[in-house]
Amino acid sequence: MMTSPDELSKDSVEDVLAAAEAILHDPVAAPRFAVPCVRQAWAIKLEDAADLPEALREYDGLPKAQRVRFADSWQRDEQEDGEAITRGELLEQVRVLRRTTAPPNRRMLYGAWALMAVALLGILMLRMYSGSVGITQESSVGPWRVEIFAIKEFRGPSAVFRAGDADFKWKGPPHETMPKDKFATRLSTCLELDAPTRIDFVMVANDGARLFIDGEKAINAWSVSGKSRTVTRELAAGTHLIMIEHHDKRGTASINLTASIDKGLPGPIPPALLRYSDDPEKC
Numbered sequence: 431m432m433t434s435p436d437e438l439s440k441d442s443v444e445d446v447l448a449a450a451e452a453i454l455h456d457p458v459a460a461p462r463f464a465v466p467c468v469r470q471a472w473a474i475k476l477e478d479a480a481d482l483p484e485a486l487r488e489y490d491g492l493p494k495a496q497r498v499r500f501a502d503s504w505q506r507d508e509q510e511d512g513e514a515i516t517r518g519e520l521l522e523q524v525r526v527l528r529r530t531t532a533p534p535n536r537r538m539l540y541g542a543w544a545l546m547a548v549a550l551l552g553i554l555m556l557r558m559y560s561g562s563v564g565i566t567q568e569s570s571v572g573p574w575r576v577e578i579f580a581i582k583e584f585r586g587p588s589a590v591f592r593a594g595d596a597d598f599k600w601k602g603p604p605h606e607t608m609p610k611d612k613f614a615t616r617l618s619t620c621l622e623l624d625a626p627t628r629i630d631f632v633m634v635a636n637d638g639a640r641l642f643i644d645g646e647k648a649i650n651a652w653s654v655s656g657k658s659r660t661v662t663r664e665l666a667a668g669t670h671l672i673m674i675e676h677h678d679k680r681g682t683a684s685i686n687l688t689a690s691i692d693k694g695l696p697g698p699i700p701p702a703l704l705r706y707s708d709d710p711e712k713c
């Protein structure tokens with residue numbers, strides 16, 4: 431069964447709104463990091479984002495006073511380069527977008543879709559019962575180098591593998607040779623830019639993590655669990671070493687790094703911009 435474009439767009443709006451809310455509800459994250467998400471949600475909803483203030487003024491799905499106010503806030507924001515719109519304004523728009531975007535009708539799965547779901551469930555259960563990793567992006571060719579240590583001081587025997595993305599959730603041991611708690615992870619990759627690029631990095635970790643860019647500590651959230659932390663860098667053309675140090679205390683563990691490139695929608699750093707290096711400290 432095909433998914434209709436309408437359902438697809440509702441799903442996408444929900445996804446970008448969830449991303450916006452995660453940032454806006456974190457008191458430490460700057461609201462401007464949520465701007466690309468809210469803008470994208472409007473673009474999907476209005477099917478036009480070339481001139482968002484104008485499209486909002488024309489949108490008859492909202493009371494006039496409200497749509498004018500929303501249009502004005504985006505106009506002001508465009509004039510001041512993403513710095514003007516407030517957390518309160520963005521949260522109000524997220525609430526309105528949520529209210530006016532009904533959740534898609536979840537249809538029953540048939541045929542190939544049902545088979546795929548069963549197969550996926552089987553793989554997940556096999557992985558759970560084999561006592562290995564929870565959800566990982568482990569891959570033999572990915573651009574990320576992942577090294578796991580049994581202690582948070584990054585010393586002693588380690589397990590090394592490659593991954594396609596800096597996005598891990600572990601319910602048990604992160605590797606068959608590692609304990610399920612109190613381990614540490616070092617993730618590294620080389621970012622290759624053709625031109626000077628503004629990048630907003632967003633990192634969230636359980637239990638804590640630090641982000642280094644070219645050896646310089648850019649985010650320190652070593653003692654902060656489960657909150658997103660953000661940093662903006664104007665990076666020159668060329669190669670940049672991106673390195674994350676992460677640790678777990680107990681229970682589940684996770685690390686996730688996303689980036690908004692030149693104010694685009696936040697997501698994993700595109701693999702086309704990344705190159706694997708076997709040395710975690712050098713590209």
Ligand SMILES: [Ca+2]
Pocket residue numbers: 636637678679680681682683684
């Ligand atoms: Ca934990």
